[in-house]
Amino acid sequence: MIQTPYLLFLGDAPDQLAAKVAQGIKDWRPESAVGQFRMENCGADVGLADMTLAEAQAAGAKTLVIGVANRGGVISAAWKEVLVEALKMGFDIASGLHNLLRDENELMAAARVNGRTLFDVRIPSVAYPIASGVKRTGKRCLAVGTDCSVGKMYTGLAMDAEMQSRGMKSTFRPTGQTGILITGGGVPLDAVIADFMAGAVEYLTPDNDADHWDHIEGQGSLFHASYSGVTMALIHGGQPDALVLCHEPTRKHMRGLPDYTLPSLPELRDLALQVAKIVNANCKVIGISVNTQHIAADKFEAYLAEVEAEMGLPAVDPFRQGAGRLVDALAEI
Amino acid sequence: MIQTPYLLFLGDAPDQLAAKVAQGIKDWRPESAVGQFRMENCGADVGLADMTLAEAQAAGAKTLVIGVANRGGVISAAWKEVLVEALKMGFDIASGLHNLLRDENELMAAARVNGRTLFDVRIPSVAYPIASGVKRTGKRCLAVGTDCSVGKMYTGLAMDAEMQSRGMKSTFRPTGQTGILITGGGVPLDAVIADFMAGAVEYLTPDNDADHWDHIEGQGSLFHASYSGVTMALIHGGQPDALVLCHEPTRKHMRGLPDYTLPSLPELRDLALQVAKIVNANCKVIGISVNTQHIAADKFEAYLAEVEAEMGLPAVDPFRQGAGRLVDALAEI
Numbered sequence: 001m002i003q004t005p006y007l008l009f010l011g012d013a014p015d016q017l018a019a020k021v022a023q024g025i026k027d028w029r030p031e032s033a034v035g036q037f038r039m040e041n042c043g044a045d046v047g048l049a050d051m052t053l054a055e056a057q058a059a060g061a062k063t064l065v066i067g068v069a070n071r072g073g074v075i076s077a078a079w080k081e082v083l084v085e086a087l088k089m090g091f092d093i094a095s096g097l098h099n100l101l102r103d104e105n106e107l108m109a110a111a112r113v114n115g116r117t118l119f120d121v122r123i124p125s126v127a128y129p130i131a132s133g134v135k136r137t138g139k140r141c142l143a144v145g146t147d148c149s150v151g152k153m154y155t156g157l158a159m160d161a162e163m164q165s166r167g168m169k170s171t172f173r174p175t176g177q178t179g180i181l182i183t184g185g186g187v188p189l190d191a192v193i194a195d196f197m198a199g200a201v202e203y204l205t206p207d208n209d210a211d212h213w214d215h216i217e218g219q220g221s222l223f224h225a226s227y228s229g230v231t232m233a234l235i236h237g238g239q240p241d242a243l244v245l246c247h248e249p250t251r252k253h254m255r256g257l258p259d260y261t262l263p264s265l266p267e268l269r270d271l272a273l274q275v276a277k278i279v280n281a282n283c284k285v286i287g288i289s290v291n292t293q294h295i296a297a298d299k300f301e302a303y304l305a306e307v308e309a310e311m312g313l314p315a316v317d318p319f320r321q322g323a324g325r326l327v328d329a330l331a332e333i
Numbered sequence: 334m335i336q337t338p339y340l341l342f343l344g345d346a347p348d349q350l351a352a353k354v355a356q357g358i359k360d361w362r363p364e365s366a367v368g369q370f371r372m373e374n375c376g377a378d379v380g381l382a383d384m385t386l387a388e389a390q391a392a393g394a395k396t397l398v399i400g401v402a403n404r405g406g407v408i409s410a411a412w413k414e415v416l417v418e419a420l421k422m423g424f425d426i427a428s429g430l431h432n433l434l435r436d437e438n439e440l441m442a443a444a445r446v447n448g449r450t451l452f453d454v455r456i457p458s459v460a461y462p463i464a465s466g467v468k469r470t471g472k473r474c475l476a477v478g479t480d481c482s483v484g485k486m487y488t489g490l491a492m493d494a495e496m497q498s499r500g501m502k503s504t505f506r507p508t509g510q511t512g513i514l515i516t517g518g519g520v521p522l523d524a525v526i527a528d529f530m531a532g533a534v535e536y537l538t539p540d541n542d543a544d545h546w547d548h549i550e551g552q553g554s555l556f557h558a559s560y561s562g563v564t565m566a567l568i569h570g571g572q573p574d575a576l577v578l579c580h581e582p583t584r585k586h587m588r589g590l591p592d593y594t595l596p597s598l599p600e601l602r603d604l605a606l607q608v609a610k611i612v613n614a615n616c617k618v619i620g621i622s623v624n625t626q627h628i629a630a631d632k633f634e635a636y637l638a639e640v641e642a643e644m645g646l647p648a649v650d651p652f653r654q655g656a657g658r659l660v661d662a663l664a665e666i
Contacts, residue, residue: 133558133590190528197527197562222565225466225612229530229566236558257466263611274604278596279558 002094002119002184004032007056007086008048008067011079012039019044021096022067024182028157032184034059036067039078044068053086063119065181066095073099075107084110094119096177121180122188124200131198131237133279138208141330142240143218143289144272146262148227148255150248151291151319152218153179158323159244159330160215166327169212173204175234179217189219189230197230201237213330218246222271223263224254232275239279242286242330243272245311249303250294265311286329288315335427335452335517337365340389340419341381341400344412345372352377354429355400357515361490365517367392369400372411377401386419396452398514399428408432408440417443427452429510454513455521457533464531464570466612471541474663475573476551476622477605479595481560481588483581484624484652485551486512491656492577492663493548499660502545506537508567512550522552522563530563534570546663551579555604556596557587565608572612575619575663576605578644582636583627598644619662621648 008022016023025033026046035051038044046067051059064086070076075083075097083093083101087110095101101118102108111118119125141159143152156172157179163170172179174186187200205214216238220227245268254260263271269285276283288307292300300317307315314325341355349356358366359379368384371377379400384392397419403409408416408430416426416434420443426434434440434451444451452458474492476485489505490512496503505512507519520533538547549571553560578601587593596604602618609616621640625633633650640648647658 130589131559133587133593135592190526192527193523194525194527194530194563194566195523195560198559222608223611225569225572226464226531227528228569228608228611229562229564230527231562232555232565233527233562236561239558254466256463259468260466260611271607275555275561278556278561278593 003062005061006033006063006065007061008033008036009064010036010038010042010044011068012041013044013068015043019068021178022046024178028182034061063092063094075099087111087114087116092117096121121177128196128200128203131202136207138212139241140214141242142216142238143244143246145221145246146268147221150246152246155289156215156217158318162323162327171214173214173216175217175219197233198237235276236279245288248291287313287326290317292317336395338394339366339396339398340394341366341369342397343369343371343375343377344401345374346377346401348376352401354511355379357511361515367394396425396427406432420444420447420449425450429454454510461529461533461536464535469540471545472574473547474575475549475571476577476579478554478579479601480554483579485579488622489548489550491651492659495656495660504547506547506549508550508552530566531570568609569612578621581624620646620659623650625650
């Protein structure tokens with residue numbers, strides 16, 4: 001686990017979008033971040049106090065988290081100056097960049113000399129087991145999508161936050177680098193060796209109290225030719241008791257695959273449920289989470305009502321409406 | 334690609350079963366092996382001429398292939414003596430052992446000094462792409478199983494051999510270490526990073542002549558909780574035109590999963606076809622390959638006739654009956 005609290009490094013982010021990891025931490029785990037570190041020319045601001053390394057350390061920060069995408073895929077000399085200084089002062093560093101911290105000699109050397117840890121959360125740090133398929137105690141909810149990047153992580157985080165606010169037992173279980181940085185731990189599933197994918201998900205969601213819910217972060221889509229194997233392993237390793245269907249209704253084709261149209265929600269429901277029942281005969285689809293960001297404010301509710309009527313299940317946009325009705329549906333099973 | 338012809342190293346194999354990789358090469362690619370190398374106390378014999386390293390080299394052998402499972406998971410000192418000598422003489426070495434050749438310092442040193450190559454076929458040697466989902470030319474047949482280890486590799490090899498003997502265009506495309514050693518190339522799919530699984534299968538089966546068939550080696554099962562993600566990626570990366578269902582009818586539960594019963598053949602047909610149609614709307618199930626080794630010689634034909642009547646598709650045991658009827662069915666689509 002990555003030690004909290006964090007100082008969020010925004011570097012020289014060109015715009016707000018480039019700082020989405022930092023924004024995710026601020027939105028979902030504000031208690032984990034004491035402040036933000038911005039270089040000159042930084043075009044992003046996640047609304048935390050600006051701090052120097054020394055100020056952050058005085059405020060208790062243990063880890064500098066790279067909360068920004070790097071330009072051109074390289075960790076620049078200007079970044080490295082800050083990162084090496086942070087290591088010298090006693091910070092660990094955590095990053096989800098493709099360009100690994102451990103591949104930078106200066107950072108490795110500074111970490112070693114100062115006894116600090118570099119967390120490259122894109123790379124598994126555990127030798128995961130082969131999945132056993134054995135039933136675990138506690139309950140699990142998994143978001144599955146008609147496509148990639150339709151709001152599965154957001155849905156899981158929103159359901160977890162809603163359950164926490166109601167005093168219910170709940171944990172968000174990240175399977176991607178943003179989720180891992182937000183919560184401080186998880187499995188970077190897309191970087192796991194094929195044979196161990198389902199085992200990694202079992203490892204991520206161990207036995208728990210009978211009334212505890214794990215919200216497992218979904219990845220890919222059963223209908224996405226590039227990543228369906230990852231989704232399959234999530235379902236079979238996760239053994240979900242509940243599925244939430246996630247959808248983005250304005251998308252013209254599968255992400256990155258111009259020749260593939262999206263499946264309908266009934267198609268997703270039928271295939272995902274059939275696959276889930278192989279490992280959990282009692283699995284149910286409990287609701288639909290729709291990303292309506294491209295539908296006007298005066299139209300999205302009518303659209304959701306249509307979906308709800310067609311599917312016979314609660315259909316909500318958790319960003320616009322909260323995840324309350326999805327949690328209500330979960331509480332019933 | 335691993336250079337042929339091979340000298341098959343049987344070492345000190347305790348029994349015939351331990352030499353199944355060598356047996357596979359002898360059965361399916363006899364032209365690739367000039368002989369076998371057996372140490373004292375070797376309990377296996379694949380029926381090739383016994384040769385010293387020098388004799389094999391004189392007969393043209395380029396690569397020493399480890400055709401035997403190692404005892405206790407270690408490459409013994411006695412083995413290493415032979416392997417180092419082979420490298421000095423100019424052989425490459427190929428192995429599918431978990432215990433990698435490259436992790437043995439003496440072998441690495443001898444390979445480097447003598448300019449030879451160590452092929453650890455369990456480990457990918459290529460940076461595979463993300464799958465594009467783009468339709469390729471040529472045709473593809475994939476064996477899918479009700480369970481793991483039900484005869485998928487054998488089925489593919491037998492169909493390929495039958496097509497070759499008829500003068501049809503056909504290639505066997507291995508996805509596991511035994512298949513890779515048999516043919517000299519392929520993708521060790523269970524060792525590929527999750528995000529690149531389907532892309533590795535696309536890489537394995539590129540564009541080809543319109544009347545050419547790739548027989549893609551199947552792995553795992555859509556119904557096997559531990560490995561279903563690998564199977565899914567095979568289907569979506571392979572974009573098969575034809576599926577062959579593979580089954581072993583006497584198995585009591587899924588391999589390694591005592592709590593899971595096998596699916597029925599209709600269940601396998603329906604799920605595999607539904608998943609395959611996501612990437613190839615014209616995919617068809619063309620036949621059933623049954624491993625009847627545990628059914629008596631006077632009973633297996635009656636069993637196959639039952640399956641054939643139930644499924645309305647040719648049902649054969651390719652080991653006992655050959656793959657002719659499966660190839661007939663393939664030729665019709």
